[in-house]
Amino acid sequence: MTVLSMCEWLENTQVALLVRESAYGFPIVVAIHILGLIVSVGLVIWFDLRLLGISMRRCRLSDVWRRLMPWALSGFVVMFASGGLLFAAFATSAYGNMAFRIKSAAIILAGVNALVYHFVTERGIAEWDIGVRPPRSAQVAGLLSIVLWTTVILSGRMMSYTMF
Amino acid sequence: MVVVALQFQPMLEWVQTTRLASTISNSLTLTAILSSIHLVGLTLVVGSVLFASLRLVGFIFYDRSVHEVTDAVGGMIMLGLAISVTSGLLLVAPRAVASVQNGFFQFKMASLVAAVVFHLGVYRRVLRGRELTRSRQRVTGAIGFGLWFAVAVAGCAFILLE
Numbered sequence: 001m002t003v004l005s006m007c008e009w010l011e012n013t014q015v016a017l018l019v020r021e022s023a024y025g026f027p028i029v030v031a032i033h034i035l036g037l038i039v040s041v042g043l044v045i046w047f048d049l050r051l052l053g054i055s056m057r058r059c060r061l062s063d064v065w066r067r068l069m070p071w072a073l074s075g076f077v078v079m080f081a082s083g084g085l086l087f088a089a090f091a092t093s094a095y096g097n098m099a100f101r102i103k104s105a106a107i108i109l110a111g112v113n114a115l116v117y118h119f120v121t122e123r124g125i126a127e128w129d130i131g132v133r134p135p136r137s138a139q140v141a142g143l144l145s146i147v148l149w150t151t152v153i154l155s156g157r158m159m160s161y162t163m164f
Numbered sequence: 165m166v167v168v169a170l171q172f173q174p175m176l177e178w179v180q181t182t183r184l185a186s187t188i189s190n191s192l193t194l195t196a197i198l199s200s201i202h203l204v205g206l207t208l209v210v211g212s213v214l215f216a217s218l219r220l221v222g223f224i225f226y227d228r229s230v231h232e233v234t235d236a237v238g239g240m241i242m243l244g245l246a247i248s249v250t251s252g253l254l255l256v257a258p259r260a261v262a263s264v265q266n267g268f269f270q271f272k273m274a275s276l277v278a279a280v281v282f283h284l285g286v287y288r289r290v291l292r293g294r295e296l297t298r299s300r301q302r303v304t305g306a307i308g309f310g311l312w313f314a315v316a317v318a319g320c321a322f323i324l325l326e
Contacts, residue, residue: 027324030324031317034320035320039210045208045211046215058232059225068215157199161193161196162196
């Protein structure tokens, strides 16, 4: 089964048809997707700015993470669930779309960046948790996160203009 | 709102005929780029307001000073607003007349004006005030976020249902 045939199968599922063909299915799911994105990325950026030593400097880095993440993760769940529905509805068009490919690559890289930070960089956090400027590797993680999530927003919006 | 729109009709028609509006109107790529930048600006504004509102309402960082959070987000709210307003004006220029007549656009603009007036007139004054009681913090945080969230919802409705 090729990726394209999987996309075709996905497009013909009941839920994909509902999103694509009902009167308000598509706009409602897109609106939820955008609002989820605003909440998740709009909050994650504040942890990234703390990693860069730009904002909330008097606060422990681990504290900023612990308190912001439940809210940001809720936004991510909403964004990915609604994004999955939108992909299902227009899977074949999205598969061949350059903006979608850039967006997918940026999401994967953002995920890898987060995993590397939490499983490698963060190991030594006890030494710099309270410091104003975390080490260079943590700052790079923060900067990469901002660049990659901005790419996700830009390419995601470009999809609307290049897919339909 | 409709009366106001009619009063500005000649000016809106002129805006549509400017070279800048024509350039944007004739370029789907430029429109897409502006629209993408507009969403980045909106994310910065609403995300920052949400961060401040979560502290004001008392959901996060309740053991830290309110000003530690609100001072941090102040600049970002203004930066996001500058980005989204500038890109928004450029996006509307080629279709100014139709946009102003659109109900969702009118609701978005009304919410935007209310949110900016609240932010500059009430939110900042409450934060500077001597009696920053917990109930005042909560009400200010909730109303502030509610207004900016309305701007985002109306914006979604405008681009998706116009």
